[in-house]
Amino acid sequence: MQQRAVQLKLHEQRYWRVLLHYRKQGDGWESQIDDPDFFIALNGKTNPRDELIATVAALFGEPTVGAENPRCRYVARRAWLREQLGLPEWTTDAGECPDFEQALRWVDPQTATLVFPGSYANSPASMFGHTLLNFNGPYQSKQLAHAANYSAFTDETNGFAYAIKGITGSYPGYYSLLPYYDKIKEYNGLERRDIWEYPLRLTPEETRKMFLHLWELRNIYSDYYFFDENCSYNLLFLLEAARPDLRLTEQRPLWVMPVDTVRLVDRHDLIAEASYRPSVATLLNRQTAGLDARETVIAQKLAGGELRGRDLDAMGLGAEGEIRALEVAATAIELKFIKKDLSLADYRRRYLEILKARSTLGAGGADRHSGQKPIRPDHGHGSSRLGLGLGYTESRWVQELSFRPVNHGLLDPEDGYLPGSQIELGAFALRFNEEKRQIQLKRFQLVDIVSLAPVNAFDAPVSWLVRAGLRRQTLPEGRHLVSYLGTGGGYAWQGRWGLGYLLLETEGLYARYLKNDFAIGGGASAGYLARLGANWRMHAKVRQIRYLLGERDWSGSVELGLNLRIDRRNSLSAEVARRVDFDSWATEGMLFWYRYW
Amino acid sequence: MKIKLVIGGCLIVLAAAGSSLAGQAQNNCGCGLGSMLWANKADGSILSQTMQVTTNGLFGNQTFGITSGTLGCEQPESIGADDRTFAYVRDNMDGLARDIAVGRGEYLETLAELLAVPEDSKGAFADSLQDNFSQIFVTGEEPAEVILERIVIVAG
Known part of the structure; x- marks a missing residue:
């Protein structure tokens, strides 16, 4: 049997490489999987042929005693090899592998859905979203699916070590499979993230193959890398196991953003449509928008426990008004409990009281899940941006070239992105200096994150920013590169046209040209971020910082930016600023063409 | 006992040995409303029942997490539903x-x-x-x- 498998060159077939996660490495092959338990041959990680021989021996030779029966573990290899070797099809209900058979019966995979929990404004940790792969059983309800997830496991509690190790692949990543409703509670609820679901065009047979492969991967680790071999990348292996013609894992960029895997899967024509599952926080915002001022106050009191559900009759709201107020109050109570602002006992009492009052009012009210669907995140602008700029400052023309690998700024077209959030990592801008005839670094933004989350009737989230990097600016003695680190916190408000915000800021500068090499100070910034019609955006901002330690001075700026969205890949920006740094005033006007991909 | 954080968009699960935490999680679990949403207010940690379930699903003796569960809320023997x-x-x-x-x-x-x-x-x-x-x-x-x-x- 082994000879026959080798004669057929099964180890050179695409599907064998997919199942073992082999990738070309120099002259040979190497599996992306790092766990030795995944391989049957000792050198299986690097030798597809030996692994094939060992697999055939283990699956079709003398049954092994003890440990986990390889026939019940390597189920995808087993199904495929039987087919290739012309053996009768393997029936999975023979009672030979009770655990596997039970799991297969329970999940009963028919179709699959790619799931994308988006980012949440005020949680830096969930910046880029996540991806899951759902196995849908024979049910209509999407909640009864099972979600496959790939994540890293660690006992690290030191945040810094944790980041470093995550980047360098020192944590093991594992696949898991859980009821999708648990994931809904986790993402829509606890983490307050909107979820997008993309049903995949896979046949039941393909979905089943994917499930068999997932079974093989359970309790198997691979080194987890935050940027590339991460949660999203590893799910692509499952899709290749479903349909080996798909080449999803081969062209791996330097970093894999969850939303880019959605785009990748879409490019392979696997996605037909998208459905939207708003988080508890989004629902509360939407529901509250349907209340008038008086109903809002009453809903607040109901949620705060100052007004009892049964006292509502005396308020004279009318049945529809009562329904609206009670339903908003119920969502607000859920959110309070999730945020731990409410004890379990209080939550139960209030929630139940509100629901009891609601249950006596019969049908009516709006469907909590009705409402406009935002633009799909994968239909937003691309994650990387190149900018070409031309401008005028201090009596001369300037040219600028900028690149931002990741991912969205406040002024960029907002479709598909979370309103009021900015995540810029590793961005830099170069300027051509006419006088010196040389290219100079204008700025390098290691991180520049802004989260503007508007306060509402039930919740007053903190808006914040953090940024660090290098920038060329005016110092007491000419223009130089300065290292900066800044943080800020405050509040944002939803206005008629957009978001207004006020943040208190601190900033530290480090440069040789400063007194004692540094300046540290504090100040404030305020701004308004508006959407004007379908394609225009505006950001107006004032900022002042007073440096109190080191070099004592101040800087300030007034800035206005306008952005015109042309299409998903292009936009134009006009940015005008007047600023003062260390007693030197300057005005600058720039025009940019931005290209996204 | 496992605690979970999310970083860089992807999931990281912290697996820390701590029987006291585990004990608290169990005490707070119970049944009824709220018990499966967010259990652990008491210790102020990010540990939750949901997360405990998540990790049980992977490493525990359940079959690959196809059913989650709460300690103390297991299904009684005789019940007319599946x-x-x-x-x-x-x-x-x-x-x-x-x-x-x-x-x-x-x-x-x-x-x-x-x-x-x-x-x-x-x-x-x-x-x-x-x-x-x-x-x-x-x-x-x-x-x-x-x-x-x-x-x-x-x-x-």
Whole structure:
């Protein structure tokens, strides 16, 4: 049997490489999987042929005693090899592998859905979203699916070590499979993230193959890398196991953003449509928008426990008004409990009281899940941006070239992105200096994150920013590169046209040209971020910082930016600023063409 | 005991040895409303029942997490519903309570499907549960089997 498998060159077939996660490495092959338990041959990680021989021996030779029966573990290899070797099809209900058979019966995979929990404004940790792969059983309800997830496991509690190790692949990543409703509670609820679901065009047979492969991967680790071999990348292996013609894992960029895997899967024509599952926080915002001022106050009191559900009759709201107020109050109570602002006992009492009052009012009210669907995140602008700029400052023309690998700024077209959030990592801008005839670094933004989350009737989230990097600016003695680190916190408000915000800021500068090499100070910034019609955006901002330690001075700026969205890949920006740094005033006007991909 | 954080968009699960934390999580678990949403207010940690379940699903003795579970809320021996329905009611009691009170929603539809309510009876099913909400959820502390039993009785 082994000879026959080798004669057929099964180890050179695409599907064998997919199942073992082999990738070309120099002259040979190497599996992306790092766990030795995944391989049957000792050198299986690097030798597809030996692994094939060992697999055939283990699956079709003398049954092994003890440990986990390889026939019940390597189920995808087993199904495929039987087919290739012309053996009768393997029936999975023979009672030979009770655990596997039970799991297969329970999940009963028919179709699959790619799931994308988006980012949440005020949680830096969930910046880029996540991806899951759902196995849908024979049910209509999407909640009864099972979600496959790939994540890293660690006992690290030191945040810094944790980041470093995550980047360098020192944590093991594992696949898991859980009821999708648990994931809904986790993402829509606890983490307050909107979820997008993309049903995949896979046949039941393909979905089943994917499930068999997932079974093989359970309790198997691979080194987890935050940027590339991460949660999203590893799910692509499952899709290749479903349909080996798909080449999803081969062209791996330097970093894999969850939303880019959605785009990748879409490019392979696997996605037909998208459905939207708003988080508890989004629902509360939407529901509250349907209340008038008086109903809002009453809903607040109901949620705060100052007004009892049964006292509502005396308020004279009318049945529809009562329904609206009670339903908003119920969502607000859920959110309070999730945020731990409410004890379990209080939550139960209030929630139940509100629901009891609601249950006596019969049908009516709006469907909590009705409402406009935002633009799909994968239909937003691309994650990387190149900018070409031309401008005028201090009596001369300037040219600028900028690149931002990741991912969205406040002024960029907002479709598909979370309103009021900015995540810029590793961005830099170069300027051509006419006088010196040389290219100079204008700025390098290691991180520049802004989260503007508007306060509402039930919740007053903190808006914040953090940024660090290098920038060329005016110092007491000419223009130089300065290292900066800044943080800020405050509040944002939803206005008629957009978001207004006020943040208190601190900033530290480090440069040789400063007194004692540094300046540290504090100040404030305020701004308004508006959407004007379908394609225009505006950001107006004032900022002042007073440096109190080191070099004592101040800087300030007034800035206005306008952005015109042309299409998903292009936009134009006009940015005008007047600023003062260390007693030197300057005005600058720039025009940019931005290209996204 | 495992704690979970999310970084860089992807999931990281912290697996820390700490039996005291584990004990607290179990104490706080219980059954009824709220118990499956967010258990652990007491220790102020990011540990939650959901997360505990998540990791049990992977490393525990359950079959690859195909059913989650709460300690102390396991299915009693004799109950007239199947495992899936019981687990669903136990794990989604809050959403179910809201949908029953409101008279519609995904949780209610899922329950109707699990109980094999015929398509043309779903309206009546929703109405009778809504009308009897106060008889189904009396204290909010009832375990899933009690809620499910009452639902089955009310729905006839």
